[in-house]
Amino acid sequence: MSNDRRTDDKTCCCDPVRRSLLQLGAVATAAALLPGKARADDEDDPRRMERPQVGDFLVYAGGDQEGALIIEGALNVGDEPVLAWATDPSRKILRDGTRLNQILVVRLDPSTMDAETKSHAAAGFLAYSAICTHMQCTVTGWIPEKQILHCPCHQSEYDPRHDAKVVGGPAPRPLAALPLRMVDGKLQVAGEFIGKVGMNKQTM
Known part of the structure; x- marks a missing residue:
């Protein structure tokens, strides 16, 4: 009798290993049954890899305000x-599927910008790729x-008032600029990156 009980205990649903396998199977089944829209934010969603698109808004990538929209009063000139x-x-x-999508946002006095830079600024805000064109550091x-x-x-050093041109170090090219506009006090993407993001393939 005691041997039978031990055998039954090993195969019952109370066994930790069996219970874990059953739970994993249930989770996998439930995920497979979810509609496509419900899985839109899955980490494997290829849309997270897309470069910033016209109409996207900008949000903080970290810190106390991570995920919050960047608004007009968020930065002072020179911050x-x-x-x-x-x-x-x-x-x-959220287009955070690749670090190549990281963006630098800075606010400067528009009177210090050259004409080309000013054309893709918004209320003094400028956005550039945060990926160095030398070795792709942030x-x-x-x-x-x-x-x-x-x-x-x-x-490497870049001048954001002049289209992030290189003013020091080994970087071969300026940082790619991201055109902006202000919509209801929020920073919005107004165009695709101007220039190549990151370093040249032949130097990789």
Whole structure:
């Protein structure tokens, strides 16, 4: 009798391993039955890999305000730039599927910008790819007295007032610019990246 009980215990649903397998199977079945729309925010959604699209809004990529929309009063002129992602407001898709979509947002005095730079700015806000064109590090540094973007990896420097042209270090090209517009006090993408994001393939 005691042997029979031990045998039954090993095969009952109370066994931890069996219970875990049953739970995993139930979860997988439920996920497979979900409609496509319900799975739109799945991590494998290819739309998260898409470059920022016209009509996307910009949100903070980290910090205390992560995920919040970047609004007109968010930055003062000359403040340290912030990292951002683009988000599709209609499909609720955050385009964070690749780090190549990281965006730098900075606010500067429009009177200090050249004409080309001013053409893709909005209320003094400028957006550039945050990916260095040298070795694809994330450009996170800011030299406030010069108002220059700085890459900490190999010391490349970019001037955001002049289309992020290279003013120091080994970077071969400017950062790609992302045209902006202001819609109801919120930063919105107004065009595709101007220029190539990241480094040249032949240098990879």
